[in-house]
Amino acid sequence: MTETGIGASVRRKEDFRFITGKGRYTDDINRPGQTYACFVRSPHAHATIDGIDASAALKTKGVLAVFTGDDIAADKVGGLICGWMIHSKDGSPMKAGAHPALAQGKVRYVGDHVAVVIAETWAIARDAAEKVLVHYTVLPANADTAAAAKPGAPVVHDVAPDNVVYDWSLGDKGATDAAFARAKHVTTLEIVNNRLVPNPMEPRSAVGDYDEGNESFTLYTTSQNPHVARLVLSAFIGIAPEHKLRVIAPDVGGGFGSKIFIYAEETICVWAAKKVRRPVKWTSDRSEAFLSDAHGRDHVTHAQLATDETGKILGLRVKTTANLGAYLSTFSSCVPTYLYAPLLSGQYDIPAIYAEVDGVYTNTAPVDAYRGAGRPEATFVVERLMEVAARELGRDPAEFRRQNFVTQFPHQTPVIMCYDGGDYPRALDRALELADYANIGKRKAESARKGLLRGVGISAYIEACGIAPSAAVGSLGAGVGLWESAEVRVNPVGTVEVLTGSHAHGQGHETTFAQLVSDRLGISIDNVSIVHGDTDKVQMGMGTYGSRSGAVGMSAIVKALDKIEAKAKKVAGHVLEASPDDIEFKNGKFSVKGTDKEIDFASLALQAYIAHKFSGQELEPGLKEGAFYDPTNFTFPAGVHICELEIDPQTGVVAIDKWTAVDDFGNLINPMIVEGQVHGGIAQGIGQALFEGAVYDKAGQLLTASYMDYQMPRAGDLLSYEVAVTNTPCPSNPLGIKGCGEAGAIAAPPAVVNALTDALGHEDVPMPATPQALWRAAQRAVTKAAAQ
Amino acid sequence: MTAVSMMVNGQHVSAEIDPRTLLVQFLREHLRLTGTHVGCDTSQCGCCVVHVNGDAIKSCTTLALTCDGAEVTTIEGLAKGDVLHPMQAAFRENHGLQCGFCTPGMIMTAVELVNRKGTNLDEHTIREELEGNLCRCTGYHNIVKAIGAGAQAMASAAE
Amino acid sequence: MYEFAYHRPGSVSEAAALAGDHADGKLLAGGQTLLPTMKQRLAGPSDLIDLSRIDDLRGIEVKDGVVTIKALTRHVTVATSAEVKAAIPALAELAGMIGDPAVRNKGTIGGSVANNDPAADYPSACLALGATITTNKRAIKADDFFKGLFETALEEGEIITSISFPAPEKANYQKFRNPASRYALVGVFVAKTGGHVRVAVTGAGSKGVFRAKEFEAALEANFAPAALDGKSVPASGLNSDIHADAEYRAHLITVMAKRAVAAVA
Known part of the structure; x- marks a missing residue:
């Protein structure tokens, strides 16, 4: 391993600009003649629009235009789309209600976009937006996940009169029912997976620009996948053909899924730029972000686990209602289906699984992928069931898990996934040791002496990421392929640019991808640049989400580097006057086997471009190769997280005082960055378990619409985590790596809740487990103890 | 105006x-x-x-x-020409940032914290003093580490 | 923010004149509550009278057992003041619990007291310590000053110039933070002064800060946490929201009051 190669904790190349204030985020970009957009948003969850009077706004000095749904209809601007087709049990396609970028006739959630004001300054636009008079007839709202599809519930979209988008299933119902019929014990849980707001610190922003001379558009936007944004804006929304639309996602301040999607605001900015013949900028404030960014999670689940007399699991079944919000966001339909149910086998050998999922419309913000996307929900179901089953069976939760672990690979689960490798007992052993699990009894007794309740909770998670084999996802309804692209350009002086379809918004690709290139080509990491986030520079790519940039994005670079090496060897053969088959490439030097003839990488690159030593007929000049990599499987990171905490029953305040994470991510490119990803994921997972919850009232008003009411995890709420890794290389990609970006958020919530319920001695604890909820739960614990 | x-x-x-x-x-x-x-x-x-x-x-x-x-x-x-402030350097050295969006505010808060409370800061103090700074990427683990190290480096720089 | 006219007077009398001239104007002290409110367009004053250049309004003085803090003194100054720490440590501790370090670097005691946010910290100290609020026109006892949610005895054109706190024998403030906003979900200030006990509660009351008289009587008889066993403030007058319903708040008031007493008993 070199100091900057694979496996080294190289300090990040991108950091200099961020720590000196020189980062360039979308809102930092200003175009000459720029105007500002302010959206008029619905204050009602559900209402018809009876009329819009923009005359006062239009009279305001500095206002250029006010646009409404009628304007986009007249221009035939297409609606926002959902790119994954899900079919119901009866084979019928999901019921997708129209999603215009500006509402037409009806609003369906608080924050729905009704009109947009374009003005000379942001302040004028905001002032004028208040003068746009919208006449509504308010309708009853449907804002409760569990009740959304009940008879008589207000209908969100006429295409789905029962508010059911799809009723979908996965697995063998007959086999699962049979397993339950012969079970010795059945564990049953009712689970609510709380609704979250992603909250990347950078709010969404967009600048649309129109070049009249070239009839072309440029959109600067906060996107995790600028090419996909261009594809959708072009092919579906119809703003401009792809070659006339450039999408640039510059530095992006976190995404966590919420910046995958193609939203109304960026659509309007790029469309309106042509209408007003001026650049149009919009930057969300945090209140708008709460209302209009796609939210995450929001499941209500009935789950059961069947075991035999020895504690061996026989079957698992779940019935989930998943809230998809008022409209189907870009990838929303696949999150509670194919990103959820296929993970219900966990790390366990479960012979029969049957899952039913009803996706429902409500008068709430659209719900889509948020860090983990489906997999945290599945892991929460599985790991809560495992914990409760162990307790009901009088088994140690760690040993009950161990008994049921998958130990042979490959392992085909009954729900699509084929696990390609792993070592689950090893992670469990290491985690138990690091957490000093053996002595938890002593620590509980010490806490009890202080009047505090101590608990320990295990979460043995698995996830499928590195999405995904295109043919496989295509067969499941995906509208796109999920390969990744790379182009490696070796310059004549031997420096290298890598153009990647992946997009970094905190993950450190400029460093890790350069480490790969440095390692492979034997050149300094400083001679490698990673280029991403601009559709005019980079070939079509699929972007970053689903922990795919390492496993898929870097694999594409590996493939391109293979081609570079092959071509370079041919050039070297000519230069060194040997057969290409006799050329070896090691430590940045090409040499002829068994001789001292050699040429270094930079000199070879120059030879490739001056092309003096070979004829163009036999070998093309230059050294530039591209590759598209389509993965053969998902990757399956897995691990064990253990949470130990203490509850003050007097106040309901909880303090986590130890967090142990042992993760198997296969080979690591940069351990420092991997650990950072784990830390961040754990924090978001603890946030879901203890702090964060988006709450709508009956009228569909969002009660948690700012940081005054939505508790973001703060430094003082959290702790330093003990993070370790096991390493079973992934057999399904050339680097042997697995995704690490979502693991913490997937693993953490059940670890926390298992620890809370362990401390309290009963299972009745909601998420988020706020102080008030825990105070009540502690009281129920006292009542229960007294009753016994 | x-x-x-x-x-x-x-x-x-x-x-x-x-x-x-x-x-x-x-x-x-x-x-x-x-x-x-x-x-x-x-x-x-x-x-x-x-x-x-x-x-x-x-x-x-x-x-x-x-x-x-x-x-x-x-x-x-904050930097003196091309020379980073010790706190900036500590954030890079300790991987105290990911997306970089909260980073300027974190660093400015940290520098003033050291000016106000000195260069020997324990973890509890640092976490309490970050009450008004949110980060969504790092889980704070490495920010806390970076500030502790940056404070020490500020002490060395002042000597 | 809506448009406003900006004024920066150099003296209290100038500020008072401006305030008198602009009935829909607002005084700007540290701005840590007012500016966010204006940004959200929940307030739209015609005029903003920025007090930040009135240097006479800054400073702390301790004389004859009374701590007098001028209105524009920032929270950070109170929290770190050696005089305040010596005379009324609980007051310095309270100031150090307001908002966050950056907010404490701007926010002022006068602004906080004049605003009388039902979840602010300082009103509980004023009430429990029997403070006197001095304005450009008169002196007002804390008991007569706080009139309800965001309501005070201040009249138009009246500007707080200082607040005087008699040093107690014992005092402590226990704050249970709203998990999201970090304002007081329940804050209890207990003070024993001249044999009398005052217990003031902020964050919880549906009409703002209030005194828990039953607690006071019990603690005057026996200044010990056990004196509050079985005692509670009726939930009927308390706030309910998504973070805490009235029953939980009532429970927390007792717990926080006991902890405050335990800290100094």
């Missing part, structure tokens, strides 16, 4: 502004110092923290006019 002038990162600046211009808007839009960010509208995230007359304050909750005559330091003014 009202006249305002102040020293920003050692440079004298003046402008005619709308009285409702916040300090952060003045910095970002008038001076194009875009290192100071806006992450919320309720004065909680701390992405906008700058120093005014040496105090760390939230520039989204301060009128530019109130700062008339003040000395303002932003993230762009």
Whole structure:
């Protein structure tokens, strides 16, 4: 391993600009003649629009235009789309209600976009937006996940009169029912997976620009996948053909899924730029972000686990209602289906699984992928069931898990996934040791002496990421392929640019991808640049989400580097006057086997471009190769997280005082960055378990619409985590790596809740487990103890 | 429009502004110092923290006019030429940032924390003092480490 | 923010004149509550009278057992003041719990007291310590000052110039933070002064800060946590929201009051 190669904790190349204030985020970009957009948003969850009077706004000095749904209809601007087709049990396609970028006739959630004001300054636009008079007839709202599809519930979209988008299933119902019929014990849980707001610190922003001379558009936007944004804006929304639309996602301040999607605001900015013949900028404030960014999670689940007399699991079944919000966001339909149910086998050998999922419309913000996307929900179901089953069976939760672990690979689960490798007992052993699990009894007794309740909770998670084999996802309804692209350009002086379809918004690709290139080509990491986030520079790519940039994005670079090496060897053969088959490439030097003839990488690159030593007929000049990599499987990171905490029953305040994470991510490119990803994921997972919850009232008003009411995890709420890794290389990609970006958020919530319920001695604890909820739960614990 | 002038990162600046211009808007839009960010509208995230007359304050909750005559330091003014401030270097060395959006506010808060509470900071103190700075990427683990190390480095630099 | 006219007076009398001239104007002290409110367009004053250049309004003085803090003194100054720490440590501790460090670097005691946010910290100290609020026109006892949610005895054109706190024998403030906003969900200030006990509660009351008289009587008889066993403030007058319903708040008031007493008993 070199100091900057694979496996080294190289300090990040991108950091200099961020720590000196020189980062360039979308809102930092200003175009000459720029105007500002302010959206008029619905204050009602559900209402018809009876009329819009923009005359006062239009009279305001500095206002250029006010646009409404009628304007986009007249221009035939297409609606926002959902790119994954899900079919119901009866084979019928999901019921997708129209999603215009500006509402037409009806609003369906608080924050729905009704009109947009374009003005000379942001302040004028905001002032004028208040003068746009919208006449509504308010309708009853449907804002409760569990009740959304009940008879008589207000209908969100006429295409789905029962508010059911799809009723979908996965697995063998007959086999699962049979397993339950012969079970010795059945564990049953009712689970609510709380609704979250992603909250990347950078709010969404967009600048649309129109070049009249070239009839072309440029959109600067906060996107995790600028090419996909261009594809959708072009092919579906119809703003401009792809070659006339450039999408640039510059530095992006976190995404966590919420910046995958193609939203109304960026659509309007790029469309309106042509209408007003001026650049149009919009930057969300945090209140708008709460209302209009796609939210995450929001499941209500009935789950059961069947075991035999020895504690061996026989079957698992779940019935989930998943809230998809008022409209189907870009990838929303696949999150509670194919990103959820296929993970219900966990790390366990479960012979029969049957899952039913009803996706429902409500008068709430659209719900889509948020860090983990489906997999945290599945892991929460599985790991809560495992914990409760162990307790009901009088088994140690760690040993009950161990008994049921998958130990042979490959392992085909009954729900699509084929696990390609792993070592689950090893992670469990290491985690138990690091957490000093053996002595938890002593620590509980010490806490009890202080009047505090101590608990320990295990979460043995698995996830499928590195999405995904295109043919496989295509067969499941995906509208796109999920390969990744790379182009490696070796310059004549031997420096290298890598153009990647992946997009970094905190993950450190400029460093890790350069480490790969440095390692492979034997050149300094400083001679490698990673280029991403601009559709005019980079070939079509699929972007970053689903922990795919390492496993898929870097694999594409590996493939391109293979081609570079092959071509370079041919050039070297000519230069060194040997057969290409006799050329070896090691430590940045090409040499002829068994001789001292050699040429270094930079000199070879120059030879490739001056092309003096070979004829163009036999070998093309230059050294530039591209590759598209389509993965053969998902990757399956897995691990064990253990949470130990203490509850003050007097106040309901909880303090986590130890967090142990042992993760198997296969080979690591940069351990420092991997650990950072784990830390961040754990924090978001603890946030879901203890702090964060988006709450709508009956009228569909969002009660948690700012940081005054939505508790973001703060430094003082959290702790330093003990993070370790096991390493079973992934057999399904050339680097042997697995995704690490979502693991913490997937693993953490059940670890926390298992620890809370362990401390309290009963299972009745909601998420988020706020102080008030825990105070009540502690009281129920006292009542229960007294009753016994 | 009202006249305002102040020293920003050692440079004298003046402008005619709308009285409702916040300090952060003045910095970002008038001076194009875009290192100071806006992450919320309720004065909680701390992405906008700058120093005014040496105090760390939230520039989204301060009128530019109130700062008339003040000395303002932003993230762009922290390094001495090409030499990073020890706290900036500590954030890079300890992987105290990911997306970088909260980072300027974190660093400005951390520098003032050390100025106020000294260079020997325990983990508890650092976590408590970050009450007004949110980060969504790092889980704070490495930010806390970076600030501890940066404080020590500031002590060495002062010797 | 809506448009406003900006004024920066150099003296209290000038500020008072401006306030008198602009009935729909507002005084701007540290701005840590007012500016966010204006940004959200929940307030739209015609005029903003920025007090920040009135240097006479800054400073702390301790004389004859009374701590007098001038109105524009920032929270950070109170929290770190050696005089305040010596005379009324609980007051310095309270100031150090307000908002966050950047907010404490701007926010002022006068602004906080004049605003009388039902979840602010200082009103509980004023009430429990029997403070006197001095304005450009008169002196007002804390008991007569706080009139309800965001309501005070201040009249138009009246500006707080200082607040005087008699040093107690014992005092402590226990704050249970709203998990999201970090304002007081329940804050209890207990003070024993001249044999009398006052217990003031902030964050919880539906009409703002209030005194828990039953607690006071019990603690005057026996200044010990056990004196509050079985005692509670009726939930009927308390706030309910998504973070805490009235029953939980009532419970927390007792717990926080006991902890405050335990800290100094």
